[in-house]
Amino acid sequence: MGGGGEVSNGINGEKWTVKIPQIKFTKLFINGQFQDSVSGKTFETIDPRTEEVIASVAEGDKEDVDLAVKAARHAFDHGPWPRSPGTERRRIMLKFADLIDEHLEELATLDAIDAANLYSLGKGLYIHNAAELIRYYAGAADKIHGETLKLSREMQGYTLAEPIGVVGHIVPWNFPTQMFVMKVGPALAAGCTMVLKPAEQTPLSALYYAHLAKLAGVPDGVINVVTGYGPTVGAAISSHMDIDMVSFTGSTETGHRIMQAAATSNLKPVSLELGGKSPFIVFDDADVDKVAPLALVACFYNQGQICVAGTRTFVQEGIYDKFVARLLEEVKTWVVGDPLDPNVNQGPQVDKKQYEKVLSWIDRGKKDGATLVVGGKAYDRKGYYIEPTIFTNVTDEMSIANQEIFGPVMSIMKFKTVEEVIERANKTKYGLAAGIMTNDLNIANTVSRSLKAGTIWINCYFGFDNDFPVGGYKMSGFGKDMGMDALNKYLQIKSIATPIYNSPWL
């Protein structure tokens, strides 16, 4: 397989070496084995830093999904995983988490070269946090129970919380590690078996995680990974008659297709974590020196490729000039470059398609009459690098203000009153997240309760936590990831009643 090599760099000349691993896993993972696709076809995964091929990966199709579902179905209907005591699932999941920690550097590097996630954050944060999320759900595996019901007749009733069955997970490319553990962790704890399709742009770490899960003792057939494209593998999963539920993260457009496929096949429930156009609202009393750098991170983090990015920056008129001036100072310190370099804040966009899409949105903003104050073009170098871009004088009607760009593009908008900003912030089809920057408790309470968004951060942004459910309102979808809400979506409730005195039914 391809890969291998070293990259050196460092902060203030300090030595920092990243070893690029040999790519070990490139085949479909079905029933505990790495195998070629039925067709024998492969596709290339590209390094967005260099535009070069990292590896050729097996290209799955409907036949491969059928094999993976068969394995998952057998593991669910006859295998030990759904039947094992929660303590046994916990034990294996804790081992899986330890293995993730043990392979931290390799996993961080895979996501850096495949998805352009910053290696410094992968090594310092993401991979360990992924292990912690598996531990969080491991801790829940032996605490799944139903309720005792107080019925109105002489009957006893109770509910059982049972695993929902074979789950299809379909995920995007922006955070391959987080997507894998967010979907697989709670489904494993619930006792489900599954088929996961990573995004075609970033298939590598999912295959590695599947391998680690097997090493930890997750039985064959419980986790299957089918790499390939959306219209083939993704569509086969969402329309499969033997998949009991689909948990999807991706665009709203694909969300529509998944729901249609579920509706016209076996009426499987779906959970949809979709796009967003989140407001980051700065009130007059905010501390500009703290909030301007936060606004920058809220918008440009991960190259702007995060569903909850705060891309509509609403600034109250009393603080507007000061805030914009401070933001323009701050953006000068924002470093764009190789995601393996620890000095870098922003790497390349994930692929050529996204790169071109973001550049066309920037052109659209210029044509629509917004004022470009920073950035606005690609870097003249290899790789899909785009300048952090800031527009002012953006109106709510402009497409850069109401369409999800999924790139490093900020739209700054001025507002006068609390009522006005609530109305404008809600004026979008999306409802994923919002940030509220104020020290006024009345404003914070009023605005947080009035915004139609699933996640609100007050005086912080990206305040994610294992125990913090995230998910959308409106066309940002429904169903939560993270927290106990995510576990619950992989469970179904069975209600059982029996007469107390064993008397015949009246």
Ligand code: NAD
């Ligand atoms: P996408 O919808 O194009 O792809 C997501 C996944 O769906 C990929 O694995 C893709 O192969 C698959 N897919 C594509 N067509 C399909 C089809 N017809 N049937 C089944 N599966 C299909 O999205 P993307 O471009 O990969 O990711 C970016 C989008 O994801 C953005 O809109 C972003 O906001 C959203 N996202 C949302 C969240 C969240 O938690 N709400 C998190 C991350 C990303």
